[in-house]
Amino acid sequence: MPQAARWAGTPFIKGKSESTRMMLLTFSLVGLQFTWGTEMTYCTPYLLQLGLTKSKTSLVWIAGPLSGLIIQPLIGVIADRSRSKWGRRRPFMVFGSFVVAFCLIVLGWTAEIVGLFVTDPDKAKNVTIALAVSSIYAVDFSINVVQACCRSLIVDSLPIPLQQAGSAWAGRMCAIGQLISYMIGSINTVSIFGSLFGDTQFKQMTVIAAISLIAAVAVTSYSVKERVLISARDSEGSAGAIQVISQLYQTTMELPPRIQAICWAQFWAWIGWFPFLFYSTTWVGETYFRYEVPKDEITKSTDMLGEVGRLCPTPILRTVPGQQTLSIHPRPPPGMAAVLKAFTTIRPDLQTAWFISQIMFAVTMIFAPLAHSRAFATTLVAVCGIPWAISAWAPFAFMGVEINKLTMNGASAPGIAASSTRAGVTMITSASLRANAADTELEVLRLNHRDTDSDTDEEDPSSLHSNIPSTGELTGIYLGVLNVYTTLPQFVGTFISWIVFTILEPSATETPKDGDASDAQWMNLDKDKPNAISICLFIGALSALVAAEATRRLRYVS
Structure with a gap:
């Protein structure tokens, strides 16, 4: 009979309380989102400042979806089969973070690095642009390695009852990272x-x-202990690149209905x-300097890129819906108690919250072409922080539950359930789960988080000879598939942006007007022409309605 994957050790997260463990498990996402925030805030105006047109800059951002399409699914499958003594995810996270750090430094000092080797000004400009674009690609490819493993580590480490809470904490940490980046x-x-x-400022x-x-x-790497994969299912641990890609393709083509529905919504x-x-940061900056700042004041700036970055609104601090919430006031004022109690009875489930967030985002961005002041543009961007907080974690929460349900449904055969109820699990458990030990072992989904060195075939022969993958064995590949559905639309978005920028701003930044070579020349400050970025945001709003x-x-898919 085909052999299931065999493991050594049990997952473990340091910390004395559940909140502490959740925070440590997802803490890597603070730095990850801070890095994404820095790239998204500064790199578009940085490339424009170097001399690229907006249409060409939009094509540069193919780096994001391309890296996600290739790297995340591939690294997911490779990490799924890794037998490193340090675990399947953490080695990739650590190595990838150092690569990202190196590429960021190169990106910040492109002009200085090129200046060491190229003296001709015109040639140096072209080489600087090439090095900056290459650095952005390198950052995107390497950061996707880190992101894929950070997300997979959460699913690997948590049982079904805590998957939504884990994804909520991940969203919370992403919000904190983005907030710090803006601040x-x-x-x-x-x-x-x-x-x-x-x-x-950019450097x-x-x-x-x-x-x-x-x-x-x-x-996170210090705080989390992973299980070690001893042997992969069906001895596929040594599968080559062709087999990895084939497995990914086959998985994508044969998705379970609910997972496929989640992917299409994404x-x-x-x-x-x-x-x-x-483009939102560049849009806010252009709106401000186009309508509210006199031209003679603009030409005095010596670091326009830094000024545009500082204009970006600081998002409101919010908590992410989930099974656990942060409470600032343990006891609300008496007058608010009834209102809050009524709210808790009607609060939406995850699917409804995701639906509402997409409607909210669409309605907000429909007004983008009407923004003629920094205050209005800033308000629109800040309001979008609420739907983004939900969109950043809802699909991962859905996927985590669905991945584990697949294992639970398959593990219901005689023998598998018996072996799993005996299995000792070193895991985060909520207070409600700990209240009933017998129910706890059932509710943790028969995670098969057991040390195969201690649980032998003699106890239950069928437990090691089932074709059912243990929890987390396919985490990487399913999250990789979700990432495919996250990156493919970015190609669509890039193509739409390229068309809009080519039509509305075909020659922006290529030739200074009236001999003006100011640092602000890369911005479109013509009040009589439409803002191309606002048109892209409007088109995105229409797509959000389809997503809603x-x-x-999704509620009707089983």
Whole structure:
């Protein structure tokens, strides 16, 4: 009979309380999101400042979906079969974070690096652009390695009752990372640090992002202990690249109905999110300098890129819906108690919350072309922080539950259930689960998180000879498939942006007008022409409406 995967050890997370363990498990996402936030905030205006047109810059951002399409599924399958004594995910997380840090430093100092080898100004400009674009590609490819393993580690480490809470904590940590990115980016770091980390805001942000990513990944890697894979299912641990790609393709083509429905909702949602994430900062900056700042004041700026980055709104601090919430006031005022009690009885489930968030995002971005002031543009972007907080974790929560349900349904055969109820699980458990030990062992989904060195074939022969994968064995590949449906729409978004920018701003930044070579030349400040970015945001809003309908139908898929 085909042999199931065999494991050594049990998952373990340091910490004395469930909240502490959840925080440590997902802490790597703080540094990860800080890095993404820095890239999305500064790299578009940075490339425009170097001399690229908006249409060409939009094509550069194919790096994101391309890296996600290739790297995340591939690294998911490879990590699934890794037999490292340190675990399947953490080695890739640590190595990838150092690669990201190196590429960020190169990105910040492209002009200086090129200046060491090229002296001709025109040639140096072209080489600088090429090196900057290459660095962005390298950052995106390597950070996807880290992201894929961070997400898989959460699913690997948590039982079904805590999958939503784990994804909620992941969303919370992403929100914190993004919040910190905006907060640091909104201050003049050069005036604080001087030239310690570079002489411009962008250079200093790349250094801070590099340090934060390495530190955050180190915290999670130190705090989490993974099971060690002894032998892969059906002895496929030595599968080559062709087999890996074949497995990924086959999995994508034969998705269970609910997982496929989740993926399609994610597909349409990300056509809308793509222009928002990559162009919203530039849009706010252009809106401000186009309508509210006199031209003579603009030409005085010596670090326009830093000023645009500091204009980006600081998102409101929010908690992410889930099984656990943070409470600022343990006891609300008496007048609010009845309102809060009524709210808890009607609060939406996960599917409804995701649906509402997509409607909210669509309605907000429909107004983007009407923004003629920094205050209005800032308000629109800040409001989108609420639907983004839900969209950043809802699909992963759904996927975590569905992945584990597949294992639970398959593990219901005689012998498998018996072996799993005996299995000792070193795992986070909520207070409600601990209240009943017998029910706990059933509710943790028969995770098969057991040490195969201690549980032998003699106890239950069928437990090691089932064709059913243990929990987490296919985590990487299923999350990789979800990432395919997250990255493919980014190609669509890139194509849409390229068309819009080519039509509305075909020659922006190529030739200075009236001999004006100011630092702000890369922005479109013509009040008589439509803002191309706002049109991209509007198109994204229409896609979000399609995503909302796909999410609504998810309830009827079994």
